Structure formats: structure tokens, C-alpha cells
């Protein structure tokens with residue numbers, strides 16, 4: 539079975555692609571979406587982070603794809619977004635709404651650019667362990683704004699825990715718009731506590747279908763990716779408990795991520 543992890547973080551100093559690929563092999567991973575390191579203040583540092591991630595992905599472009607982690611409110615970020623998607627082969631963009639709401643008029647030129655570039659975006663949604671008191675900006679309902687930019691496709695990470703029902707409501711809203719394609723997806727990366735995880739995934743599958751959900755681990759590289767291996771087993775067991783077919787499991791483990799974030803370049 540192909541397994542794609544749509545949610546992997548990077549820290550400084552990544553050079554050893556071979557070790558990362560070995561760890562992926564141990565976990566049975568086909569491909570990973572690797573986010574560049576977050577930079578909240580400097581355009582220049584953001585670009586350096588993108589180039590680090592590109593260097594890593596270039597070592598195995600069929601197995602490692604970049605997500606450019608960008609802060610849209612920094613001046614000049616539009617040009618860097620264009621460079622990331624058009625020249626640096628990033629598969630998509632990662633965004634945390636950092637003390638701004640997606641509905642603010644100042645963001646409209648940014649969404650217009652994302653629409654023009656037909657960007658796939660992975661949003662952090664849900665409670666946020668960082669960014670000071672930033673969780674409220676990450677409620678999924680604010681992403682309804684994106685229905686005005688139909689070429690954007692986006693995923694809501696962590697099933698938006700604790701706003702899992704709100705996440706599904708946004709899914710239903712975007713499905714109803716049509717636009718003509720259904721723009722939204724759900725990244726099942728943990729965040730949901732054990733007591734609710736099975737029900738949250740069952741609810742999401744029942745309301746949206748497996749075609750809208752994708753596997754992610756929130757792993758950090760460089761590391762031995764042990765957490766990723768454990769999560770493949772844990773989520774796989776949960777999918778079995780839910781009585782999913784092999785084809786449905788393959789869709790959750792890889793098909794949806796391949797559809798939203800296909801390799802570029």
C-alpha cells in the first residue's frame with residue numbers, strides 16, 4: 539500500500555536525505571510532504587528556509603515534496619509564493635493564521651494570488667500549541683472566505699480539534715458551493731485526543747467520504763521518524779476497526795494527499 543504523510547515539519551540543518559529515506563523505508567512510507575521551517579518576521583529568512591527544504595527534496599523528488607510555510611502578511615510574500623510554486627517546485631503552501639483572520643480585507647490580494655496560482659494550501663486549524671494566544675484565529679469557519687477564490691484547494695489540519703464539527707460544517711458548506719470543484723479537504727494529523735479520535739474520523743468519513751481525508755503524522759525531521767511509524771500502525775488499526783476496505787484505506791493513506799499535493803516539476 540502506498541503511504542504518504544502530508545504533515546512533516548523540519549528543523550534547522552537538514553542535510554542527510556539518506557537517513558530520512560531509510561527511516562521512511564522502515565515505516566513503509568512512499569512519500570512525505572515536508573514543510574519548510576516557520577519564519578514569522580523576515581522575508582529573507584523565509585526564502586533561506588525554502589531553499590533548505592528544496593535542497594532536501596531535490597535529493598529524492600519522487601519521495602520528498604515541499605510545502606512552503608509562508609506568512610502572508612509579510613511585505614513581499616506574494617513574490618516568494620510565486621517563486622516557491624512556479625520555480626522551486628513546492629507542491630503547496632502551509633499557513634497558520636497568525637493573529638489575523640482569513641476574512642480580513644487586507645488578505646484579499648493574497649487569496650487572489652493563491653487563486654491565480656491554483657495553490658493547494660495546508661492550514662493549521664484547531665487549538666494551537668504556540669504563537670502565544672493564537673488559537674482563535676485558527677477556527678475553521680473563517681476559511682469559508684475561500685469560496686470567493688475557487689481555484690484554491692485547501693486542507694484543514696488536525697480535523698480542527700476541538701472544532702471537529704465546525705470543520706465538517708465547513709466541508710459541507712464548501713461541498714454545497716460546488717465552485718465547480720469541492721475545494722476543501724481534511725488532514726487527520728493528530729491533535730484529537732484518544733478518547734475522541736475514532737469517533738472524529740468515523741464522523742468525517744461518514745459526512746465527507748474517504749476521498750476528502752488524508753493521513754498525516756506531525757513528525758519532525760531530522761529524526762528517526764519513530765512517531766510516524768507508530769501512527770501508521772495506530773491509524774491503520776483504527777481504519778480496520780471502522781471496517782474500511784483496502785481501497786478506502788489506500789485513499790486515506792495516500793490517494794487524497796496525492797490528489798491535493800501532487801509532485802511538481
Ligand SMILES: [Zn+2]
Nearest residue numbers: 545547727756
Ligand atoms: Zn504540524
